[in-house]
Amino acid sequence: MTEGTGAAHGGGRWYQTYVVTWVWLLLFTVIEIGAVALRLERALLVSLLLVLSLMKAALIVAYFMHLRYERLNLVYLVLTPLILIAALVGGVVPDALNAFHLRR
Amino acid sequence: MEVGEQRRVRATAWGGGESPFAVPWPKLMMWLFLLSDALTFAALLSGYGAMRLTSGAWPRQADFFNITAVVGPMTFILICSSATMAVAVGAARRGDRRLVTRFLGLTILGGLAFLGMQAFEWTSFIREGARLTGWVGHAEGIPPMFPATFFVITGFHGGHVTSGVIYLIIKALQAARGRFSGETIEVAGLYWHFVDLVWVFIFTLLYLI
Secondary structure, three states: OOHHOOOOOOOOOHHHHHHHHHHHHHHHHHHHHHHHHHOOHHHHHHHHHHHHHHHHHHHHHHHHOOOOOOOHHHHHHHHOOHHHHHHHHHHHHHHHHHHHHHOO | OOHHHHHHHHHOOOOOOOOOOOOOOOOOHHHHHHHHHHHHHHHHHHHHHHHHHHOOOOHHHOOOOOOHHHHHHHHHHHHHHHHHHHHHHHHHHHHOHHHHHHHHHHHHHHHHHHHHHHHHHOOOOOOOOOOOOEEEOOOOOOOOOHHHHHHHHHHHHHHHHHHHHHHHHHHHHHHEEEOOOOOOOHHHHHHHHHHHHHHHHHHHHHOOO
């Protein structure tokens, strides 16, 4: 539990990875708020926001939670159940979209 | 002795072996808990999506919440507290007691600031007439699911932040007396980062989209 599993690989101070991750997270958030303020076209805005939040989530899991540096077994253990979330969304969204279009 | 040696040599990553995930058990248990928690939040958020799509007109969030002055800063604070937590974990691995205590303290402050701003936001939303089951007063065209999903989801998340702050206060007090290890702080860190992770989706889905 010492240097080997640490986040900072390669050169630089040990907290460098955390600072870089932090800056990217803040940057993505600024872009998100900016995109809403710019009133982009609706479909474009929604897909941009979803992609950005997935990227933020990936940054947090990979670097703050160190998943990138864990054994592949653990990575699979954590990522495979997310299929259930995809199934849930895939089951709910078509039905809801159908009702959404009927309402219009 | 010899049998034990043989078993260790033969154990591959997938074959079970002595530690297939190569992590201490508290960390594995925290990951499993966070997975189940992630599925709970996924259920809440997809339920919210279904409610929102099927309820016809949905109010503009900016009419009720101040994104740039309150919700945006809340998000910034939570991201910053996640970063200070990551530094605390790194310091704990290096056995630096003072740095661990200081950065756990900063993380706790971030969590408290977040909770304070959320309390402010809930108060002003309730003053406008929002209730868990609908709307009081001028309610034309506002679906009751708007306040209901808001209170349930942000409340569930706020409960996580509150327990996280209590958890971190305990860890900080222990660390201040020199009772900490890289492992225990890292497990606490996993929980705290997860709370930040969930907020990423709540912020996007409830406030921005």
